[in-house]
Amino acid sequence: MEGRIWVESKVGEGSTFFFTARFDVDADQSERKAAEQVATTPLADLETAIGGLHILLVDDTDYNRFLILAYLRDAKPTVEIAENGQIGLQMFQAGHYDVVLMDVEMPVMDGPTATREIRRWEQERGLEATPIYALTAHAFTEIIKRGLESGFTDILTKPIRKVTLLEALARCTKGGAEGHAMNTMPTHEPAPEPVEAAVPQAGGRIQILVEEGMEDVVPGYLEKRRAELPVYRQALEAGDFEAIRRMAHKTKGTGTGYGFPALTELGAVLEQAAMRGDSATIADKLSEYALYIGNIELQYSKR
Numbered sequence: 001m002e003g004r005i006w007v008e009s010k011v012g013e014g015s016t017f018f019f020t021a022r023f024d025v026d027a028d029q030s031e032r033k034a035a036e037q038v039a040t041t042p043l044a045d046l047e048t049a050i051g052g053l054h055i056l057l058v059d060d061t062d063y064n065r066f067l068i069l070a071y072l073r074d075a076k077p078t079v080e081i082a083e084n085g086q087i088g089l090q091m092f093q094a095g096h097y098d099v100v101l102m103d104v105e106m107p108v109m110d111g112p113t114a115t116r117e118i119r120r121w122e123q124e125r126g127l128e129a130t131p132i133y134a135l136t137a138h139a140f141t142e143i144i145k146r147g148l149e150s151g152f153t154d155i156l157t158k159p160i161r162k163v164t165l166l167e168a169l170a171r172c173t174k175g176g177a178e179g180h181a182m183n184t185m186p187t188h189e190p191a192p193e194p195v196e197a198a199v200p201q202a203g204g205r206i207q208i209l210v211e212e213g214m215e216d217v218v219p220g221y222l223e224k225r226r227a228e229l230p231v232y233r234q235a236l237e238a239g240d241f242e243a244i245r246r247m248a249h250k251t252k253g254t255g256t257g258y259g260f261p262a263l264t265e266l267g268a269v270l271e272q273a274a275m276r277g278d279s280a281t282i283a284d285k286l287s288e289y290a291l292y293i294g295n296i297e298l299q300y301s302k303r
Helices: 027-040 043-050 062-072 085-094 111-124 141-150 162-170 218-238 241-254 261-276 279-294
Strands: 004-010 014-020 054-058 078-082 099-103 132-136 154-157 206-210 296-300
Touching (some): 054 062, 062 162, 078 085, 111 132, 154 162, 218 241, 241 261
Parallel strands (some): 099 132, 206 296
Antiparallel strands (some): 004 014
8 A cells, every 4th residue: 555654652651653555546535635625614704813923933943934924925914023932032022912832942042931931021020821832743742741841832743734823823813712713623633644745756847836825835845855965964964863853853844834744743753753862764864755746747737
């Protein structure tokens, strides 16, 4: 069935077993389902609801920021950017924001630390708590628990879908859930379903359709992933598993958002292998990674 099976396990917490399989799907049925999803997703209403929000986006990675900004482009809220938690804290104290989107892993000051400092600053001044959503590719229960204990309003797990982000932001408006259909899916997204990496045979090509509105960010994202390949290999040669883990973690959290679910899967496997110090698996997956990104052809819809 052209699939694979694997397990991710952590001592004392449990194991998650994954498998993939390839099935034939009737084209007409697939198109009908896609049309039904578009028809029942109130994106326009959500975009209207959040148009007046003042948002602080705290994230150290440019392609994470580009993805969030692309999701918010049509809604046109006011978005200010901080590149780490320390800058985000300073901006928060100096300004006024309706909601904060806070990455978890950042240099200088991470998201949980910045959030604790924001909550302390608010309490000292008797201010109402501002909604702060954590952005993280970690889906482990203890990570979510620690995040909520730090003062996060809720956790948005990566890869984040556009509608999920808009629903979370719409809950921060004056109308909140009462004025809009905000609760069609949980804020805590389930871990992304593993997607067969679809690595082609030698010389094969993989055609990826770029979503409308993402034409100006997807090519750059893909080029950055290609440029990272020699960095991965150098890190592997040097035994720098932490560098591999950091790169893989970010790819895991963004691949699907940019239209490359196979990169999310490969990033997840590379991250776990790096945490184990498993050089053989890393080398094998980097070969798969190289073959995949080297054979992608971007296709654009005709508008």
